[in-house]
Amino acid sequence: MTATRIDGKAIAAALREKIAVEGKKLIDETGVVPGIAVVIVGEDPASKVYVASKGKAANECHFKSVEHALPADTSEDTLLSLVGELNEDDSIHGILVQLPLPDHIDESKVLELIRPDKDVDGFHPINVGLLTAGAKDKAMVPCTPAGSLILAKRSLGDLSGKSAVVVGRSNIVGKPMAALLLAESCTVTIAHSRTKDLPSVVKAADIVVAAVGRPQMIKGDWIKDGACVIDVGINRIPAPERGEGKTRLVGDVDYDGAAEHAGFITPVPGGVGPMTIALLMANTLTSARRAAGLEDLDYAALLG
Ligand SMILES: NC(=O)C1=CN([C@@H]2O[C@H](COP(=O)(O)OP(=O)(O)OC[C@H]3O[C@@H](n4cnc5c(N)ncnc54)[C@H](OP(=O)(O)O)[C@@H]3O)[C@@H](O)[C@H]2O)C=CC1
């Protein structure tokens, strides 16, 4: 079998277009301009690329977008007071503090200070609690898992009763992904670095979500025939074939090997990554609409 490649880049572009239309409508009808603030501490080049693409997407969607780039030695207190100001700023509906933070800053302190209704990453304990308690419609749902779920549902349709394996148990991807799949009535297994016999755990799954951070770790012959493979991993590896010192991005899955078995598979780049950015815009619009007293939109339905 040769898998169908899931074009996350195109689906994300289509979603951003729908959000732009809805963003414009909100502005024209209520005067509320959705606003997003992205805070980055330090100089990590990869993080800067993500922050730039968030700003670009926000402009496309007619949102107000502000970026706070702070030096790596910024104190925890300075960061906390910036978050406090953004919490109070009525023109800002979404606050994203880029992770990871430098070691001298307590990440949980920062995430817990972000007002839950402005927490477009969905990392605040209130939002985590709503999602795991089965009340995701009231929550802000983390962007990467939400985008991954849209891709899986567009490929397989109803996920009810399917077996899903999430490889990775981080708070930002693995755990919320598992909660979303459970809410779709999948039978969910969460695998991690202590899992025994990972290849056979993966082999049992109709849906495989890889969020490990290890280049091409998941091999083609681990994949069940016809499975849907969602590769969240973003890993930069040397690419001497492109010239000396060059690099390229690969996922956590051996794409070519897995494509021989899978029914559907996301590429890296061009898969989950662009969906993450689109869902960040979706969450910002949701927050702005809630602030204007409007109902939530169903973004999967909007995509058609
Ligand atoms: N596309 C996108 O939009 C995004 C992509 N990413 C990418 O996704 C990947 C994962 O990110 P994140 O969740 O933050 O990563 P973390 O490093 O926080 O978590 C990695 C997880 O993988 C598990 N793991 C590590 N080694 C193995 C192994 N050999 N076998 C099985 N499990 C293993 C770890 O297990 P344990 O808990 O036991 O240590 C851990 O739970 C990264 O490549 C990251 O860059 C992240 C966010 C967004």
Ligand SMILES: Nc1nc(=O)c2c([nH]1)NC[C@@H]1CN(c3ccc(C(=O)N[C@@H](CCC(=O)O)C(=O)O)cc3)C=[N+]21
């Ligand atoms: N608070 C917080 N929220 C996040 O959502 C968050 C974060 N911190 N820290 C870092 C990770 C990583 N992440 C990505 C987003 C988009 C792409 C993306 O668009 N990738 C492109 C390629 C980009 C490139 O070429 O480098 C693609 O996959 O096609 C990747 C990774 C969000 N993260």
